[in-house]
Amino acid sequence: xxxxxxxxxxxxxxxxxxxxxxxxxxxxxxxxxxxxRDTSRITPADGVTFLDLDVTSDESVxxxxxxxxxxxxxxxxxxxxxxxxxNGAAEEISVAQAQTVFDVxxxxxMRMTRAVLPHMRxxxxxxxxxxxxxxxxxxxxxxxxxxxxxxAVEGYSESLDHEVREHGVHVALVQPGPTNSPFDANMVQAxxxxxxxxxxxxxxxxxxxxxxxGGDDPALVAGVIATAATDAKxxxxxxxxxxxxxVSVLRRVAPAWAFDRSVRKLNRMAG
Numbered sequence: 001x002x003x004x005x006x007x008x009x010x011x012x013x014x015x016x017x018x019x020x021x022x023x024x025x026x027x028x029x030x031x032x033x034x035x036x037r038d039t040s041r042i043t044p045a046d047g048v049t050f051l052d053l054d055v056t057s058d059e060s061v062x063x064x065x066x067x068x069x070x071x072x073x074x075x076x077x078x079x080x081x082x083x084x085x086x087n088g089a090a091e092e093i094s095v096a097q098a099q100t101v102f103d104v105x106x107x108x109x110m111r112m113t114r115a116v117l118p119h120m121r122x123x124x125x126x127x128x129x130x131x132x133x134x135x136x137x138x139x140x141x142x143x144x145x146x147x148x149x150x151x152a153v154e155g156y157s158e159s160l161d162h163e164v165r166e167h168g169v170h171v172a173l174v175q176p177g178p179t180n181s182p183f184d185a186n187m188v189q190a191x192x193x194x195x196x197x198x199x200x201x202x203x204x205x206x207x208x209x210x211x212x213x214g215g216d217d218p219a220l221v222a223g224v225i226a227t228a229a230t231d232a233k234x235x236x237x238x239x240x241x242x243x244x245x246x247v248s249v250l251r252r253v254a255p256a257w258a259f260d261r262s263v264r265k266l267n268r269m270a271g
Contacts, residue, residue: 007072008229009033009065011055011112012082014042016181017131020222021079022048028226030077033068055082055108065115074123077229078116080109081131083149085183087205088190089197090144097191098145105149110156117164124168129228130157131221132173134244138251141267142197142204146187161236172228172236177243178215184208203268216241 008025012018013034019042022034026047035053036042042050051067054060068075086093086101113128120126135143136150154173161171193201224240239245251259264271 004074005029005031006076007031007033007068007074008077008079009035009068009075009112009116010079010081011035011053011108013048013050014039016183017176017179017218017221017225018079018081020218021081021225024219024222024226025077025079025229028230030229031072033064035064035082055111056103058111061108061111061115065112065119069119075116075119076125077127077129078112079129079131079225079229080112081225082108083131085143085187086145086190087143087184087187087201087208088145088193089142089201092190092192092194092197092201093145093188094191097188098148101145101188102149102152105146106152106156109153113160117169120169121164121167126169127229127234128157128160128169128171129225130171130173131225132157132175134175134177134239134247136173136175138247139263141263141269142201158236170234172234172238174221174225174228174238174240175244175248176216176221176224176240177247178211179218179221179241180212180215181218184212200269207267216243 008030010018010021010032013022014036022032023045026032026045032048034048034050037052037054039050039052051064053064083105084101109130130153132153133150135147136154140147157171157173164171221240224238228234228238239248
C-alpha cells in the first residue's frame, strides 16, 4: 500500500520566498497548502492548494489549520514565512507601529505554531520551519524593529525545539541573506520621521535597494526550506545563500570591534 504524501503548509505564499517554497515542496513530493491574505491574485500551481489566511487573527488561523486537517487528515510541515519589514530609525517608529510588525512576524508565527502543535504531538511527528534572516543574528541600522522581530523568532524557535523534540516534533530556522524579492517594496515606513535621521535613512535606502537587487534568487532559499523539511537528521539552523553563510561565520569568529566596523562600513555610516 502506497503511503499518503506528506502535507506542508506555507504562510506568506503569494510572492518571493513563500511562493518559491510552495513549488520546491511540491516538487519534493509534498501536498502543499499555500496561504496569503488574498490568494485570488495568485497563479495556480500543480500540487498546491491556496487558502486565504490572516496570521494576525486567531479565528483565521484556527479555521485554516482545521481546513487542512479536514481535507488531508494530516499536517507534517509548517513553514512560517509570512512577514513584513519596517524601515526607519528606532526613534522614528511608534510603539503602535512596532506592535503591528510584531503581530505579523512574531505573534503570527506563534499563532500558527500553537495551532499545529496538538496535531503534530498526537502523531509524534512534524516539522516547524521558521524563516528568520541574517537579521536574526546581526544588527541592521534603520531596521531595528524588524531586527528585533527576527531576534525574537530565533530565541522562540530554539527554545521551542527543546520543548517538543521528545514528542517527535523538530523546529528549524532558515536564515536567508538579501533576497531578490518584493520584500523592500512592501516594508512599513516609519510613522514619525525625524529630520535628524533623514540623510542617513536615504543612504540606507540606497544600500538596501542595491542589496536586494543583487540578492539571492528566492528559489535558492526555497531549496534550503525543502532540505530542512526532508533532512533525515534536521539541523537547528540553515543559512541560505553565500552572504548569509559568510556573515554567520564572520559573526562567530571576528572580534567585536571588527564586526562593528564592518556593519558601519557596509551601511556607509561614519565612525
